[in-house]
Amino acid sequence: MSDLLAGPAEVAGGLSVHGAVDASASVRAALVARDLPARLATKDPTLWGPYAEAVAKIRLGWLDTHRRSRELLPQLAELVAELADLDHVVLAGMGGSSLAPEVIARTLGRPLTVLDTTDPGQVRAALADRLERTVVVISSKSGSTVETDSHRRAYWQAFLDAGLSEAEAARHFVVVTDPGSPLEATADGMGVVTIPADPEVGGRYSALTAFGLVPAALAGVAVADLLDEADALAGSLGRDHDNPGLALGAALGTAATTGRTTVALTPDGTGVDGLGDWAEQLLAESTGKDGVGILPVVLDSPDAPGATGPDVLTVSYGGALTPGQAPGAGTADLAVNGPLGAHFLAWEYATAVAAAALGVDPFDQPNVTESKANTARILAEGRPADAPSFTEGAVEVYAPAGAPADLVGALRELLDGLGDDGYLAVTAYLDRRGDAAVAGLRPALARATTRPVTFGWGPRYLHSTGQYHKGGPPVGSYLQVTGAVTDDLPVPGRPYTFGELQAAQAAGDRQALAGRARPVLRLHLTERAAGVAQLLDAAGRTRT
Known part of the structure; x- marks a missing residue:
């Protein structure tokens, strides 16, 4: 280098x-x-062809949003001062609403809890962490993101259960969303402060809009410096x-x-x-x-x-x-x-x-809604019944017909099927904190193949690389890891729990991939800690 x-x-x-x-x-x-x-x-919207022009016309604001975002600075300074006693900042958002603030906080060494999961264990741990000192930033461009709405409901109920009045609970929330979104109306009904996002900037380009700046400012970042750096x-x-x-x-x-x-x-x-x-x-x-x-x-x-x-x-x-x-x-x-x-x-x-x-439109995401629609249908109708191909220790294996009847063999077959141009995507619908060790599957499996291996946490990855997996080159294979839920958590006001939502999202994603004839191997951990250790051991033994 x-x-x-x-x-x-x-x-x-x-x-x-x-x-x-x-x-x-x-x-x-x-x-x-x-x-x-x-x-x-x-901001010429014709650069990506006539089919992309209509979207590009309303999605090129990121080129100078860092200048318009300066208008937010006085409001952010006032908000930071008003909420100075709430020093635990939780960001509830998915994809573009959470990824940039997390980078900002990590790079500049400021504490920020990012909640971009439906795993009940991870959500429960966040709710139990310094609740009385917590301010929750609810971020959603569309205002209809199911994960973020579920987080909002869980925190609202937690504050009420802690004895706060609705007016007192409202002080613990800040909403960031596009003007006119359903979330804006919900926030008004709650009596919550709303900071409008830049409507001419798509979610993944929104780092220097309110989506990136509001949680970062509350976490103690001098966000004006970021705007200065972009302007330079x-x-x-x-x-x-x-x-x-x-x-x-x-x-x-x-x-x-x-x-x-x-x-x-x-x-x-x-x-x-x-x-x-x-x-x-x-x-x-x-x-x-x-x-x-x-x-x-x-x-x-x-x-x-x-x-x-x-x-x-x-x-x-x-x-x-x-x-x-x-x-x-x-x-x-x-x-x-x-x-x-x-x-x-x-x-x-x-x-x-x-x-x-x-020769593609960089501002649309035509394939991201399929898994969401599958999830909604599964929540309404119930998950389809399925039985494991076999069980080995703490791992239930759901493999394609004819796969080897052992864990190492099933993993090896998945890798061998990548061919000369394929890739493997490992997606883990688990607790990003409590089950963090499972991320070791990526390097372990990458050592066993010459093909690319990626890793993503579900459902977080659905808002990140999910578009590529459905709409990109049809050469991917998928290893999905799910886990048993021993202590579920209800989603207030909804007829399902976080565990049921997480399971439906995993199942909906499998259906979307299977509908494209992509190879999917699902491994379900009946006991998470033991199962993760078993998976890492098996992945290490796939090297030939």
Whole structure:
């Protein structure tokens, strides 16, 4: 990586992109010939073709939302002062409503509890944590997100059960949503403060809108700095040269159109923490449609399994660097370094550029509703009856017909079926905190195959990479992990529990994948701790 950083770079606004200057020259030249930088900077909605124009007209506000967001700063300062005694900030949101604030908090070292799950154990633990000092930010662009509505209901009931009046409970909530959404009306009825989001910015591009800034400000972040960092970069976006966003986008587009359709995202250890989880949604949901797309693989370190391969573009990210400073092993193809606010804007711009190279609409998500519809139907009608193919220890195995009747064999068959162009997506409908060890399945299985392996928490991943899995290249295989619920939690005012909702979401997702003839292996843990240990052991034994 030191050699990479010592080479030529494109730099503006404190953000640098190393490694993209020569490799993507032809694609970049074609984009410049279309006058793409100037047209994009001026919000030309025709860049992605006539079919995308109507959506693009109302989704290009991210290019300058950092300037409009300054209008929020006085209100945020007042809100922070009014709620100074509520020092435990909980963010209830999914996908674009939660991923950017989590990166901001992690990078800047501020405490923020992100609740983006329907696992009853994780929800129960959040409700039990410093309730009397908690302010809950309810974030939903559409205002109808089932997970977020369930969190709102659970916290409202918890505050009332703790003896607060409705007026007192209302003080513990802040709502962020689009003007006119159903959630805005609900918040008005609750007497809750509502901060409107920018209606011209889609969820995954909303890092520098109220969705990113409100929870970050309440957590103690100086959010004006993020806006300043983005503004320092913004002047470069209309240029044909000295434009790191264009350099990154052209490199991503070049890779995706020349066979390197997987992007491995790895931190370089220089102070930007968790950006890969945010960029994963941005890239997958923006490009994964019409049978094409960029598959992001989020890695913990440069030397993690899956960082390299003939169809992998490895991109490291971090804070400010001088040549030779990046720590750790690894040979990244690109290195993106700079302040966090600039990162947000640069990656958004680059994703829109890469989508133009791929010929897809970066602002729609045509396949995300299928799993949601399946979930609603299952909640209304009940889950379909199914029986495990076999049980091994604490793991029930639901495998395709003819699969080996042992856990290692079933996993090995799934890996062997990936072929030369497939990938494996591991999705865990479990407790992201209490069952965190199950994330070790990704590196363990990546060591056993030369193909990409991703990992996502359900239902969080449905709002992140779910679009890619349904609308992208039809070459994915899926390992779904679910777990027994021993202490369920009701969703107040709804005829189902969190455990039932979680199970319905997992089943609905399986149905959506099976309907596309994608291979799905489901492993159900009858006892979670023992089952996770058993799975990790079995994954380690799949190496041939």
